[in-house]
Amino acid sequence: MDLFLQYLITGLTVGSIYALLAVGFVTIYNVTGVLNLAQGEFAMIGALSCVTLVNLGIPILGAIPLAILITAIIGFGVERLAIYPARNATPIILVVITLGVSIFLKGMGLIIWGSSPKSLPPIVESRSIQFFGAVINSQSIWIFILLFVLLILLYWFFDKTFIGSALRASEKNPHAASLMGINTSTMSTIAFTIAAALGAIAGVMIAPLTDATYEMGFFIGIKGFVAMIFGGMHSVPGAVAGGLLLGVIEAFSGGYISTYYTDALAFGFLLLVLFFRPQGLFMRATGERV
Amino acid sequence: MKQMLKGKVIALLSLAFLLIMAGCAEENVASGEKGESSQDDVIKMGLLLAETGPASTLGASQVKTVKLLQKQLDEAGPINGKTIKLIQYDYETDDTKAVVAMDKLLSEGVVAINAATQSSTTTAVMPKAIEAKIPFLAGAPIDVENEYVYSTVHSPRVIAMPIVDYLNKQGIKKVAWLNAADGFGVTGLPAFKELAKENGIEIVAHEEFDATATDMTIQLTKVRSKDPEAIIVWSRTPGAGIIARNFKALGFDIPMIQSTAAANEGFLEQVKDDNENIFVVGSKLSVLDQLPDSEQKELLKEFKEAYEQEFGEEPDLFAAHVVDGVYAFVEAVKAGNTTAEEIHQYLANDLGAFLGVTGTYNFSESRISPEPDGISVLAIENNTWKYIE
Numbered sequence: 035m036d037l038f039l040q041y042l043i044t045g046l047t048v049g050s051i052y053a054l055l056a057v058g059f060v061t062i063y064n065v066t067g068v069l070n071l072a073q074g075e076f077a078m079i080g081a082l083s084c085v086t087l088v089n090l091g092i093p094i095l096g097a098i099p100l101a102i103l104i105t106a107i108i109g110f111g112v113e114r115l116a117i118y119p120a121r122n123a124t125p126i127i128l129v130v131i132t133l134g135v136s137i138f139l140k141g142m143g144l145i146i147w148g149s150s151p152k153s154l155p156p157i158v159e160s161r162s163i164q165f166f167g168a169v170i171n172s173q174s175i176w177i178f179i180l181l182f183v184l185l186i187l188l189y190w191f192f193d194k195t196f197i198g199s200a201l202r203a204s205e206k207n208p209h210a211a212s213l214m215g216i217n218t219s220t221m222s223t224i225a226f227t228i229a230a231a232l233g234a235i236a237g238v239m240i241a242p243l244t245d246a247t248y249e250m251g252f253f254i255g256i257k258g259f260v261a262m263i264f265g266g267m268h269s270v271p272g273a274v275a276g277g278l279l280l281g282v283i284e285a286f287s288g289g290y291i292s293t294y295y296t297d298a299l300a301f302g303f304l305l306l307v308l309f310f311r312p313q314g315l316f317m318r319a320t321g322e323r324v
Numbered sequence: 325m326k327q328m329l330k331g332k333v334i335a336l337l338s339l340a341f342l343l344i345m346a347g348c349a350e351e352n353v354a355s356g357e358k359g360e361s362s363q364d365d366v367i368k369m370g371l372l373l374a375e376t377g378p379a380s381t382l383g384a385s386q387v388k389t390v391k392l393l394q395k396q397l398d399e400a401g402p403i404n405g406k407t408i409k410l411i412q413y414d415y416e417t418d419d420t421k422a423v424v425a426m427d428k429l430l431s432e433g434v435v436a437i438n439a440a441t442q443s444s445t446t447t448a449v450m451p452k453a454i455e456a457k458i459p460f461l462a463g464a465p466i467d468v469e470n471e472y473v474y475s476t477v478h479s480p481r482v483i484a485m486p487i488v489d490y491l492n493k494q495g496i497k498k499v500a501w502l503n504a505a506d507g508f509g510v511t512g513l514p515a516f517k518e519l520a521k522e523n524g525i526e527i528v529a530h531e532e533f534d535a536t537a538t539d540m541t542i543q544l545t546k547v548r549s550k551d552p553e554a555i556i557v558w559s560r561t562p563g564a565g566i567i568a569r570n571f572k573a574l575g576f577d578i579p580m581i582q583s584t585a586a587a588n589e590g591f592l593e594q595v596k597d598d599n600e601n602i603f604v605v606g607s608k609l610s611v612l613d614q615l616p617d618s619e620q621k622e623l624l625k626e627f628k629e630a631y632e633q634e635f636g637e638e639p640d641l642f643a644a645h646v647v648d649g650v651y652a653f654v655e656a657v658k659a660g661n662t663t664a665e666e667i668h669q670y671l672a673n674d675l676g677a678f679l680g681v682t683g684t685y686n687f688s689e690s691r692i693s694p695e696p697d698g699i700s701v702l703a704i705e706n707n708t709w710k711y712i713e
Contacts, residue, residue, distance in 0.1 A: 037545060037549070048539045149590075150590025153565075153594055169574050243539070247561075253537065293542065
């Protein structure tokens with residue numbers, strides 16, 4: 035029983051990391067229709083710049099917002115320099131551009147921070163918690179709280195504010211949106227900036243658990259992407275649920291079947307989802323025709 | 325007007341680009357020779373190192389070492405009337421470029437090769453040396469045995485030796501094995517299995533993880549149910565540090581022993597302030613001051629101090645491999661050997677036991693690894709390495 039509980043808790047902890055990444059993916063996808071493959075790198079930059087700021091003597095509570103700001107500015111720059119000039123290209127070209135951006139940012143990360151892992155102190159220093167024989171890391175509780183807050187904030191932003199509606203309209207029908215006076219390219223910039231900030235938040239939250247390295251973005255980026263597909267590409271709550279589900283699948287398949295096949299099983303499950311519910315596990319098929 | 329400006333900007337940018345390219349093309353000859361020695365009096369050794377690219381974090385100290393060694397060789401003057409010239413090319417962490425650079429080295433008439441920073445590169449360039457019958461001092465772990473190949477790095481078996489010694493001393497008979505599922509991670513177990521069998525140590529559990537994964541609690545939880553008396557981990561960072569941290573969080577009270585891949589500052593930083601019961605197989609170079617006096621200590625100290633004086637930082641094990649490769653070559657030249665074949669014969673038959681910074685070499689007995697006397701199981705105390713005997 036305590037094994038089961040430990041697997042579940044570990045699964046949720048890991049899943050919450052994937053969920054944080056997936057939220058950033060969905061945000062950009064919902065606005066621009068582009069998969070941002072550099073999302074993991076935003077997390078890397080957020081985490082590593084936070085480490086640098088902390089090492090400069092800035093208290094962690096000041097370093098985190100600064101790191102998020104820095105990453106948001108980089109997200110803004112990426113959109114202006116790499117996406118905006120190609121704004122009339124097809125989404126697939128834009129996706130490939132984000133792949134290039136991802137490799138570029140990873141390379142810059144290596145040059146700036148080197149290859150050795152850096153650790154970041156948690157916001158609140160505390161020991162891990164014992165819970166019916168299972169161990170919970172206190173940082174993962176913070177991640178859960180943050181996920182919940184982000185869910186509410188993003189729901190409010192996209193559904194209740196004007197700019198949020200404008201952002202969503204830009205993806206649904208860019209042509210109609212621009213006819214309605216929405217500047218779709220500005221919306222794309224906003225989306226990238228927000229997504230970079232979300233990535234940075236993910237980075238600084240998970241760094242106390244996983245440490246920060248220049249190469250951290252790829253692994254969590256892929257997993258965040260899978261979580262997004264589980265959730266049906268468009269839905270923020272779906273992506274969060276997808277992330278948690280992926281984490282739990284990995285934990286249980288590792289725990290009860292074999293740790294050699296963790297990834298094979300998780301991605302096998304992804305294939306099943308794509309075969310049988312391509313619209314995502316938590317979405318109703320909308321039957322849109324284009 | 326705008327068009328013109330754009331044209332100018334493009335022209336300027338291309339000019340800058342050309343200049344940068346020109347800078348890159350410059351070859352890197354780490355030599356202080358001033359052209360006074362004629363071609364016949366120069367003996368060349370070729371080195372391929374990752375000065376740039378992702379592996380530069382490992383290669384940087386090696387390149388510095390080459391510069392230091394060339395300086396020392398120049399200061400010492402010609403040996404038997406011959407000047408030694410170390411020719412080093414940066415392969416930019418790219419195996420293809422390494423193979424091209426290898427051809428260049430061979431065409432320049434090098435009589436020995438020391439390469440490379442990474443295993444894949446070493447494997448890629450080695451056949452060319454074998455074909456040309458030039459002694460090849462392998463700078464990274466490889467899985468090939470050949471007449472012309474001499475390894476300057478520890479084989480997995482040799483790295484496992486101090487671990488088995490430690491287990492024997494502690495009377496530990498049941499261990500759990502965890503490794504990263506990558507090139508380095510999977511090499512450890514076969515070597516350890518053999519040694520464990522010889523020493524009556526039972527491997528009660530074996531799990532794998534991804535070296536860049538975010539959590540290894542599952543693997544550790546599974547391992548715990550098998551009641552091991554020690555946990556052995558074979559992984560690079562960051563995985564090495566994360567598993568150590570998960571291990572502490574789960575409250576294990578048995579030792580965890582990690583491989584040489586964790587013997588670096590990055591790992592120390594990862595396990596900062598919570599590192600009791602965590603051990604790492606590391607170079608004696610990092611615990612120099614704690615070592616009892618010996619010939620080896622003197623040798624390590626000499627190199628470390630020279631390096632620190634030149635570059636203001638501590639050398640690492642990667643630097644040590646280059647030193648040993650170059651010194652084995654210098655020894656051969658000192659004994660009057662000048663051609664590739666002579667040097668090869670000397671290394672293979674006459675060099676005998678040769679004390680290097682990595683450990684003692686005895687190429688006539690084993691070409692695949694130095695002996696384990698340069699490494700040891702280290703503990704961590706006050707967030708720094710602690711030598712235990």
